[in-house]
Amino acid sequence: MFGPLETGAGYWTPLVWVGSMVVVVLVTLVIRGLGERTAKNTHMKGDPFMSGNPEVSKENSHVRAGNIYWGFLKAMEPYYKPLMKWHNGNVNDYVLMFIMVIAVLLLAIVLPGVF
Amino acid sequence: MIANIPYIAAMAMVVIGIYACVFRRNLIKVILGVALIESGANMFLITLGYRGLGSIAPIYTNAPATGNMTLPIPQALTLTSIVIGVAVLALMISFAVSYYKKTGTLDTRKGVLKE
Amino acid sequence: MSEMSKITRTVASLAFPFILIFGLYVIIHGHLTPGGGFQGGAIVASACVMLLVAYGSENVGKRLKEEHLSTLESVGALGFIGLAFAGIGTAFFYNLFANTGGLFGNTVEFGINAGDLNTSGVIPWMNIAVGIKVMAGLTAIVLTMAIASNKHFDKEGEE
């Protein structure tokens, strides 16, 4: 029941992993405990620095979903543009893709037997 | 050759139905295309039951002691598939009615669910 | 859908009982002749649809309520599955009443014969259950669609 899971090339034991994680966390806590106590109270720690501009209110500073990975999506635009064009929400194309897959598979399966 | 005509007709019906599903832009016509494919499939099934000319309908009280009946199983299958087809068609048309009432269009290209 | 002309209404009322009887005949004789629960139920439902066309969905909708039809449909389905369950001592869908002598329980005569209605065990009972379900279900479908496409129907689609 608690034995390792054979994966063909090795094995995987979650309980050992959890145990080692606990050890790592304990070591981290110990190292943290050795630190300077006063460090927490440093002035202005954690405040954002907006190039000298006044800080925006918290409600307006939330990064919305549309802005996350904007750079990645911009860089991948040559890949995404045709992909978005393909997902056009047209039910005709849904059926067409299905028929095309059938056609490709027919060629792959039936033709080798004919020739 | 003459015995193959029903098969050809059934497959022609399927092909016409696929054509309607893929190339017609009106949702009602797409639904009619599905109905045509269904009729083609049903016709194919019922043709499978009729093997050899001169066999009679499988009605128990009319069955002669000798002679061939047509296979009753494909007819049972066809009946089941017709019943299912009625449900599918009624459901699709209800969706189309509701969609038309909300959006005022039946064009497949005007959907809002895309990308 | 509004009312049609008086001729249509009269003919529809006259034809209605006959179509009804024919549908019930097809349901009852499902094990002897082509047809059965679904076909007979569809015939009965088509009679109701004819009334719907002749008298308009508003008038018919007052007499035939969708929730009553749904209840009837559930009863039909429950009857069908209940009959299937009845045979579970042997096997699900076992033909329990065949050759027992009760209603529909006569043994089947072989060869060409006129056909005895009182045979086939559980099959006619199942046909009746399916017939009830189909006549209620199909009528409910057409009735709901007709009421939903009324002009007076609320645009939002609720209630």
Place this chain on the structure above:
Amino acid sequence: MMFMDWILHNAPVLILALPLLAAFATPLVGKLGKWPRNVFVVSVAVIVEALVIYLASDVIANGMHTYVFGAASGILLPSGYSVPVRIIFQVDAMSVFMAIISATVTLAGIVYSWAFVTDKQGQSKYYTLLLMMAVGMFGMEFTGDLFNMFVFLEILSIASCALVAFRISFSESSEGALKYMVVSAVGALFVLIAIALLYGQYNVLNLAAVGSAIQFTALDKIALVLLVSAFAMKCGAVPMHMWTPDAYSAAPAPITMVLVSASQASMYALFRIAFTLYGVSMNTGAVGWFIIILGVLSMFIGVTMALPQKDIKRLMAYHAISQSGYMLLGVGVGLATLGSSAFNEYGLTAMKGGIFHIINHAMYKGLLFLTAGAIYYRLNTRNLNKMGGLGHTMKWTAAFFIIGALAIAGIPPFNGFASKVLIYESVFRFSPLLSIIAMLVSVLTLASFVKVFHSAFMGPRLPEYEGVAKEVPWPMFVAMALLAAIVVAMGLFPNLIVDNLVTPAAQALAGRADYLNAVMGGA
């Protein structure tokens, strides 16, 4: 003891017949009020779950069950005619494995719906259709008859389409349902044509009987193509996946969760067709590679389409496509190596990974859809751009979301990692490139769930949701907690599931001869 034997003997049919009976009794019970109906439906789901587990324990210990309908004399006719013409259910380890998933997901969905479905109208019909979906799934998984498979497929698609359009007052509900219905009706009709092609040649519909007679003629090849493509479409494989996000995002959240399980029932049918009906009689290499290519395409395109999504349920739907790719990849490798020495070296492990991923995916993706439903329940929006700061008030939902997101991204020690590591290591020996793509997809999955977590749960409290964003009611909490507990337990003890459920299932799928002999026997 007699009673338990009777239950066990009739279990395959009771698992179907009870929800079917309950489905039609629900409108009648619903007239008594909301509480009696909900208690009734939940208790039916619990009984079915118990029956499934009881049946599973027996099938895995003692082998396959064959249930013959309407017969006192078993599979032979009274005249001694031995070609199986009767309708049968054939339940092996793979079937019960899938049935456990369906039963658990249905139970969680019904419990969750108790609080989630607050519409004035049609509540009883909602539960009727939900139970019908369960019937369709169990039917597809248990049946030993090709035509029955088609019938249950149609029951499943009709019930699920009607439920996708449950919130009919939104135009996108009817649009998504209509698209799903058109595509699945065309797919199901191709399945019917393929079954007719097989019936025309072999004059039987029994899966085992057709399987033992199959010659792989030209017509068989056409039937194979139609069946494989139709079922691959129904399980949402790229490039036939476009209905998935439409239907999943339009449906209410618990329905979306059951839809995931429904698409997995289609995947089961695909595997059953490929392994049992055709098996080694066909060109397993070509079909195996076709399934692998579909799987890799699904993984990659699914996850890259998920990244830019702004609708939380569309995003998760694309992840569902991407995760199905793992299952297709794992089992496809098993199919491609079937019958060769490589099968025992790594093919079986790949299959185990793929099959284990099915149950993992059903659980964590169900959990994620339920959390998305919880957000929708409180905020009334699915738009990620409008969310933020929910972690302050919906702490439990946030915790469940983290569990689900870490599991889907394959972070140890959750269950997603256990199945993915099986797939990576065995597929690497088959073709290293595929394994690398699979790992890359995992990374992108984590990236997109980080996006969801940040935009929905992190950040300051938003003023527009002051007082609205509360913790969810208890039935929704119970359903999510059930799935989260299963996810954590399966992650901590993966070999418990793999040894007792997954390995028998993989061997049942690969062991074609046993399945055929159970029906054909000496004949």
